[in-house]
Amino acid sequence: MKILVCISKTPDTTAKIAFTDGAKKFDESGVQWIINPYDEWYALVRAIELKEKDPANIIHLITVGGADAEPIIRKALALGGDEAIRINTDSADSFSIAAQIAAVANTEKYDLIFTGKETIDYNGASIGGMLAALIDAPYIPLATSFNIEGTTATITREIEGGEEVVTVNNPVVVSCQKGVAEQRIPNMRGIMAARTKPLKVVEPAAVAALTSIESFELPAPKAGVKLISPDNVEELVRLLHEEAKAI
């Protein structure tokens, strides 16, 4: 079985969010970059577990980005995976990223494609759905568990107010979230092995973006907290009812 895991580079969850260039660009100064947590903790780790169960499985990692994305893809390879592909172009919007990955997927013919449920920077939650549509494969979003026997996958996915269990034959595109796997820490052997794993750089397909970011804004600061004595909860109830009109 051939598995593709889509990897995105995102700012660390504790990174200070600020903008430069007239609020047109994310301020990257001093920012630590990480593998998008959903891609790493759930999508990648589940793929690795499938390979541990059956060493014949092959895992490819893919990312769209410049050379600055290589430390992240090496870090992903340190966790596991056989080889990585970097599509050498700046990621413009979700559609252009999905179309670039689709171009590779159409030639490589993967049985399973895993993405994280969204990235923690642009929160698009779109790559999996777009990719599935572009390669005409079934799409199971927001998976909370993934198992496969032969060519039939059994997947639990989140629906509003509950979960749904589905079965589907591969190929299939799955967006992964909590429940699919548990976070792992790379070990020294993995880090050493990652140095020599193949990292293929491919030139981008001709794809135009459909959207562009005009500017960013930060939320207005809070006015400050109104503290109420723990012996006077009636006052909190009154404020919530009369002032905030929340209850």
Added chain:
Amino acid sequence: MVLVYIDHQDNQIKKSTLEAVSYGAALAKQLGTDVHGLLLGAVNDDLATLGAYELKNVYQINDAVLAHFDAQVFVKTIAAAATKVGATTIVFSHNQTGKALCAGVSALLKAGLVTGAIALPNTSAGFVVKKSVFSGKAFANVSIQTAVKIIAISPNSYKVVGGASAAATTTPLDITVTAGHVKITAVHKTSGEISLTEADIVVSGGRGLKGPENWGILLDLAKELGAATACSRPVGDAHWRPHHEHVGQTGVQVAPNLYIAIGISGAIQHLAGVNRSKTIVVINKDPEAPFFKAADYGIVGDAFEVLPKLTDAIKKMKASA
């Protein structure tokens, strides 16, 4: 034409759909065009009542294949329908269903997509939609450059505007639907619970509650308020509460009217999941808890003492109202 996807579950139209319809109606007015709905399958609700939200007409594709959700099949059907009726803007709720569909439709139609939109677009020059980014820590204004545009609005970010005295018409739409590959084998409903992303009020607990056996006082408060319950990441990781209740940057992002945080310190990752809540109440015995900086109202006190008193006070307030 603005086309709004009519999402439904258990044969009922969802609240998030009414938000999307209200948004679509306001957008149609802004663009000087009509607003229609698109329903795949059937519902028990009377579709004419959607006229109250200024929806003119619902296109319905009632094919037996559509009785079961399969994103691949639905995406193709929606894309074909949107082309057939000449939709220029398609509106989804960015709920679980919207997340399964909007991206695929965008890719098939090569229509620019903004997910997690929180306001009507600015159409004074171009078509610019404001969305939440960096897990709620900032906003981006995204320009859609294609002729057909898709907007998926964040649940609880647009007010339902009802009350119009018109009835919506229903028009059957003939689209060839091909069966898909996904079989639904089981559905587990978290029965009796209020959906976290749709809830008006969310009551959330953290490590300050010390253990799963202490959740009763929180559940009492939630019940009194008709609130959904949530928790912080450590609580989800320790399996004190089901992981689908985990709110934060790597969990569910919520935007209720009222978010009550009990015994949660307010790590930046947690705040990212809740900072679009309209009013935030923090109850924590540590006055230095960072959450107080993000709160509108705070009580520095022991949750085990404050919560039962608060539940009582709300009961009394309701009785006298």
